[in-house]
Amino acid sequence: MTLELKDVSKVVAGQTHIYPTNLTLEKGTMNVLLGPTSSGKTSLMRLMAGLDKPATGHVFWNGADVTGVRVQDREVAMVYQQFINYPSMSVYDNIASPMRIGGNRAAEIDKAVRKAADLMKLTPMLDRKPLELSGGQQQRCALARALVKNAGLVLLDEPLANLDYKLREELRIEIPKIFEEAGSIFVYATTEPEEALLLGGNTATLWEGRVTQFGPTPIIYRRPVDATTARVFSDPPMNFLNISKVGQEITFGDGQICPATGPLSALDDGTYMAGFRPNHVELEKNTADAIQFHGAIAVTEITGSETFVHLDHHDDRWVGVVHGVRDLKIGSRIPIYLDPTHIYVFGDAGDLVAAASYAEAA
Amino acid sequence: MAQITLSKLAHSYLPSPTTSDDFALKEIDHIWADGEAYALLGPSGCGKTTLLNIISGLLEPSRGSILFNGNDVTHAATAERNIAQVFQFPVVYDTMSVRDNLAFPLKNRGADVGYIARRVDQIAKMIGMEETLDRKARGLTADAKQKISLGRGMVREDVNAILFDEPLTVIDPHMKWALRTQLKSLHREFGHTMIYVTHDQTEALTFADKVVVMFDGRVVQIGTPQELFETPEHTFVGYFIGSPGMNVIPAQVDGAAAYVHGEKINLGRVYHGLNGKIEIGIRPEFASLSNKGGLPVSIKRVEDVGRHRIVRAETMDNELNIVVPEGMPVDADMTNVTFDPKHVNVYADDWRVRGEAA
Numbered sequence: 265m266t267l268e269l270k271d272v273s274k275v276v277a278g279q280t281h282i283y284p285t286n287l288t289l290e291k292g293t294m295n296v297l298l299g300p301t302s303s304g305k306t307s308l309m310r311l312m313a314g315l316d317k318p319a320t321g322h323v324f325w326n327g328a329d330v331t332g333v334r335v336q337d338r339e340v341a342m343v344y345q346q347f348i349n350y351p352s353m354s355v356y357d358n359i360a361s362p363m364r365i366g367g368n369r370a371a372e373i374d375k376a377v378r379k380a381a382d383l384m385k386l387t388p389m390l391d392r393k394p395l396e397l398s399g400g401q402q403q404r405c406a407l408a409r410a411l412v413k414n415a416g417l418v419l420l421d422e423p424l425a426n427l428d429y430k431l432r433e434e435l436r437i438e439i440p441k442i443f444e445e446a447g448s449i450f451v452y453a454t455t456e457p458e459e460a461l462l463l464g465g466n467t468a469t470l471w472e473g474r475v476t477q478f479g480p481t482p483i484i485y486r487r488p489v490d491a492t493t494a495r496v497f498s499d500p501p502m503n504f505l506n507i508s509k510v511g512q513e514i515t516f517g518d519g520q521i522c523p524a525t526g527p528l529s530a531l532d533d534g535t536y537m538a539g540f541r542p543n544h545v546e547l548e549k550n551t552a553d554a555i556q557f558h559g560a561i562a563v564t565e566i567t568g569s570e571t572f573v574h575l576d577h578h579d580d581r582w583v584g585v586v587h588g589v590r591d592l593k594i595g596s597r598i599p600i601y602l603d604p605t606h607i608y609v610f611g612d613a614g615d616l617v618a619a620a621s622y623a624e625a626a
Numbered sequence: 627m628a629q630i631t632l633s634k635l636a637h638s639y640l641p642s643p644t645t646s647d648d649f650a651l652k653e654i655d656h657i658w659a660d661g662e663a664y665a666l667l668g669p670s671g672c673g674k675t676t677l678l679n680i681i682s683g684l685l686e687p688s689r690g691s692i693l694f695n696g697n698d699v700t701h702a703a704t705a706e707r708n709i710a711q712v713f714q715f716p717v718v719y720d721t722m723s724v725r726d727n728l729a730f731p732l733k734n735r736g737a738d739v740g741y742i743a744r745r746v747d748q749i750a751k752m753i754g755m756e757e758t759l760d761r762k763a764r765g766l767t768a769d770a771k772q773k774i775s776l777g778r779g780m781v782r783e784d785v786n787a788i789l790f791d792e793p794l795t796v797i798d799p800h801m802k803w804a805l806r807t808q809l810k811s812l813h814r815e816f817g818h819t820m821i822y823v824t825h826d827q828t829e830a831l832t833f834a835d836k837v838v839v840m841f842d843g844r845v846v847q848i849g850t851p852q853e854l855f856e857t858p859e860h861t862f863v864g865y866f867i868g869s870p871g872m873n874v875i876p877a878q879v880d881g882a883a884a885y886v887h888g889e890k891i892n893l894g895r896v897y898h899g900l901n902g903k904i905e906i907g908i909r910p911e912f913a914s915l916s917n918k919g920g921l922p923v924s925i926k927r928v929e930d931v932g933r934h935r936i937v938r939a940e941t942m943d944n945e946l947n948i949v950v951p952e953g954m955p956v957d958a959d960m961t962n963v964t965f966d967p968k969h970v971n972v973y974a975d976d977w978r979v980r981g982e983a984a
Contacts (some may be wrong), residue, residue, distance in 0.1 A: 300798045314947070399670060428669045428825045433869055443719025455799055461931045482930055499799050543933035543952070564806045565832030568867065569911055572832060574807050585933070589852045594814065622953070 265291035265447055267312060271321035273305050281307045283474045284321060289449045294440055294465030296481065297453040299496055303470040309419045312451060313340045325416070330363035339416035345380050345425045347402035352501075355381070355405050356390040357451075358593040362413040380408040383442050396457035400431040403421035407439070411446065416441065420452045424459075436462050456497040461485060469496045472605050486623035491539060491614040494532075499541045500572065503582040507609075508535040516557070518578050525553045526604035527618040536617060537610045545584025547575070547598070575600070627819050628694040628786035630658040630681065635690035635832070637676055639714065651676045652843045660695075663813050663820040665834035667827060668866070672840040675791070678823050683707050694781060694786045701855040708785060709940050712779040714792040716771035722814075724755055727763055727774050731782050745781060752812055754804075769801050776805065780812050787819040794829060801928040806832060827867055839863050846960040855909070857950075861976045864907045865971065870947040872907045879904050882984050887942045889921050894968040895981035901976035910936065912969035914957060920964035923948075928956055937974055939963070 267289045282304050289295050297305045310316040311323065314335040321330045323493065328336060350359045361378055363373045381387045384404040394402050403423060410418055420439075424432040439461055443450050454460060460467050460481055469479040469488075476493040479485050488494035494502050502544040503606070506517045509531045512522045516538075524531065546554065559575030559582060566572075571590040574583050575598070584600060609618040631901050637651040646652055651673040658664055666674040679685035680692060683704035691700040699707055710731070750756045753773045758774045763774060772793065779788050794802050810833060815819055824830050830837050831851040833883055839847045839854065839862075846860040847853075855970040858864035861929070864872030877891070878886040881898070884891045884906045904942065915923070915937065923946065927938040937956060940961055948963060950956055972979045 300800060429827055429869075430669060430871075431865060457799075458931055462929055464929070483707040485932055487678055500803050541933070563810050565807070565810065566851045567828060568851040568853075569909070 265266040265326060266324070266415055269312070269321065269601060270319045270324065272311055272323060273320045274311060274316060275319040277562065281473055282311065285475050289451065291449060292444065292447045294443065294450045294452060294463055296460040296463055296465060296467040296483055297451060297470055298455075298457065298460045298467050301456055304473040305470055307473075308470070309342070309421055309451060309453060310474075312417065313342055313419055314338050315491065317389060323515075340419065341415035341417070341421045342419045343403075343406050343410050343421065345422040347394070347399065347406050347426070348470040349405050349409075351393065351395055354391055354393060355386055355397070357404055358394060359386075359408045359412055362409060376412045378412075380411045383411070384408040400427050400435070403427060404435070411442065414446070415530050416448050417446050418446075420450065420451050422455070425455075434453060440464065451608070457485075457497050460497070467497075469493045471496055486540030487616070488515065489616050489618050491537060491610040494539055494608060494610075498541060500583045500585065502539045502541055503545070503580070504539050505580055506538055507538045508536065509533050516555075517580075520557070523553075523557050527607065527609065527621045528604055531609060531618065535612065537612075537614070539608040539610060540602055540606050540620075542572075542583045542585045544602065545582070545586065546601040546603070547573075547584070547590065549601050551603050554603050556599050556601055558597050558599055560597050561594055563594065564590065564592050577614055627660050627817065629696075630787065630819065630845075631693040631696070632656045632658070632778040633691045635680065635687050635692060637680060637685065637687045637689070643735050649688075650843055654845050656845070656848065658819070658821075660819055661817040661821065662835045663833060665703075665822045665824060665837045666840060667824060667830040667837055668840035669825060673764045673843040674840050675974065676695035677840070678789060678821065681821060682709060682711060702838075708784070710782060710785045710788045712775050712788070712793045714795050716768065716775045716796075718763045718771050719829040720772050721762065723760050723762055724750070724766075728777050728781055731778060735782070740750070745783075747886065749777045749781050752808060768796050768916070769798065772797060773805065776809065780816065780818070782789060783816060785818065787821060790820065790822040792824055793822070798926055802829075802892070809833065811946045827869070831867070839866065841866070845925045857971060857978065858907065859978045861905065861907060861973055864909075864971075871912055872909050873913065873944075873946050874905050874907050874973070875941075875944045877904060877906045879906070884970070884972070886921065889942065891921070891965060892967040893970050893972065893981075894984065895972075896984050897972055897979055897981040900972070900974050900979060905973045907971040907973055908965045909943070909969060910949040912966040914964050914966075915945065915948060915950065915960040916962050916964050917959045917970060918962055920962045922961060923963040924959070925956070947975070
């Protein structure tokens with residue numbers, strides 16, 4: 265079972281929503297579409313489902329061209345951010361509805377509904393109406409309906425976005441388990457990097473209508489092909505600064521000069537953009553060749569276990585995530601440290617020149 | 627700006643409530659300090675919106691009273707309370723310019739023209755919209771419109787309090803960072819009393835001086851983020867704050883030790899004569915994998931979330947989550963788990979027992 269997009273694009277009223285895209289999704293895989301609002305996640309899903317016809321390109325299902333085939337005639341189930349259930353039907357009838365339309369036997373339907381309800385922890389609520397349920401239960405009802413449909417392609421468009429934080433945490437763990445068992449192709453759209461990491465599987469990062477990279481989720485996180493992908497896949501955002509290399513010396517934006525160590529030593533002479541993740545900012549010198557910067561503290565945020573330090577380094581605003589509760593004075597200048605093995609180097613066009621060496625090892 | 631006193635406040639949506647279950651907001655008795663930022667945090671249905679509506683005057687409480695700077699406002703209408711509010715979805719006048727939207731609350735009160743101009747410029751700078759001040763609000767993105775709503779909420783310096791009801795829900799994760807830090811700077815600069823309702827723990831913890839955790843109509847803890855993290859007063863706080871939440875394991879506790887199926891765990895404090903359902907609580911951050919000592923553990927799954935890994939494990943028939951920092955290995959010979967005794971809390975019937983210094 266495969267879903268293949270070949271040069272698929274979408275243009276609405278002269279505006280390109282999706283640039284020509286190639287993607288191949290395999291049976292039994294979880295595929296995350298990660299990108300900010302209006303980056304094209306929903307547009308891409310609608311093309312996959314057959315809800316929209318592509319401007320160019322073709323969609324193949326198991327090798328057969330299904331580009332013009334209506335969504336009703338495809339094996340597709342979709343779950344949206346807004347909980348969509350039939351309000352006048354019981355939870356049982358809601359879950360059963362796709363199977364009834366499919367003309368299945370009553371005994372078969374009953375078995376499938378009860379199994380899906382059990383997985384989604386809805387068994388005690390089967391006789392209730394959707395509006396008598398909490399938001400989390402309503403969305404679980406919509407998920408159960410997608411599950412019994414036994415579709416080859418299941419599209420989940422930010423299904424947890426409207427739920428409480430803790431419910432999201434629980435369903436995030438359950439969803440991959442449930443869907444692994446079902447063996448379909450899953451596509452899951454989210455704006456949150458952490459959600460992508462927790463779901464695992466593969467990730468396609470999206471930015472302004474383009475898939476910037478597709479592959480196993482941890483690899484996309486550790487080896488982004490360009491600065492855009494790194495930015496999309498970082499929360500808080502990745503920190504950037506301009507650097508230039510001459511001989512065995514690196515000059516950082518403001519004229520600070522350091523010996524080129526780690527991945528920096530192999531660079532050709534020239535100018536680059538360096539990127540590093542907030543969790544790699546250290547307030548104490550932890551390795552011998554750590555690079556020291558000075559920043560002025562703009563704001564600190566304390567979560568109880570961690571402190572988010574927002575600081576101004578010349579014209580750049582950086583953020584660091586450090587362990588524990590730190591009492592730092594707003595406006596004061598502090599030294600921060602960066603292990604050179606944590607630096608990503610991007611070229612002028614944003615392409616990755618050297619991945620952080622820690623990521624190569626991982 | 628005002629100190630806010632909640633005096634024996636309770637609310638039921640039923641006409642004649644009898645048992646405590648009938649109350650959507652169970653009795654609360656607190657004084658909230660002038661100029662502090664509070665977050666009301668809890669799951670849907672915990673009573674946080676009921677409490678916010680009582681403070682804003684949309685709802686009259688069934689019992690008790692609410693005071694601003696000592697003046698009883700329990701029965702005063704919203705308009706008489708001199709508060710500013712920011713809601714989940716942007717409320718802007720599409721046909722007005724951004725400038726006029728921001729100036730609106732000041733013009734309404736007949737403020738001096740020169741003052742309005744200065745103040746609007748100041749706020750525009752804070753929300754990063756100096757460039758768009760003379761544009762019409764129509765056609766701006768949801769993010770930009772919500773920034774206008776936030777700016778308008780902050781524009782008056784003389785309000786008793788500013789109330790925020792899930793103000794960042796419609797905002798993209800990346801933009802959330804920027805707006806939250808701006809709000810925080812604004813709070814530091816102007817010192818308004820702020821009350822911020824959210825179900826998102828990161829938002830609550832990073833924004834507030836004090837977080838009010840609510841559960842089932844009750845305030846279960848008011849504390850700094852550090853207090854909520856290190857000493858959750860109720861197992862619900864341990865569960866709700868932190869991702870994953872605190873591990874809770876049934877145990878027997880005697881003196882400075884806890885026993886789980888006979889295996890000993892050292893505690894940082896001493897406990898005597900405990901009654902009821904006894905449990906120990908350990909945050910995943912304070913549990914460490916090792917190859918000897920502590921409790922036996924079997925690893926079920928490892929989730930890599932980038933900056934750390936979450937190890938899903940089982941120990942003595944209990945589920946256990948362990949947070950392992952980036953770069954630290956998780957090996958097959960790690961058959962044990964140890965806990966930092968300072969950070970093992972003891973609970974009797976879900977409430978933390980303080981114990982005595984060892």
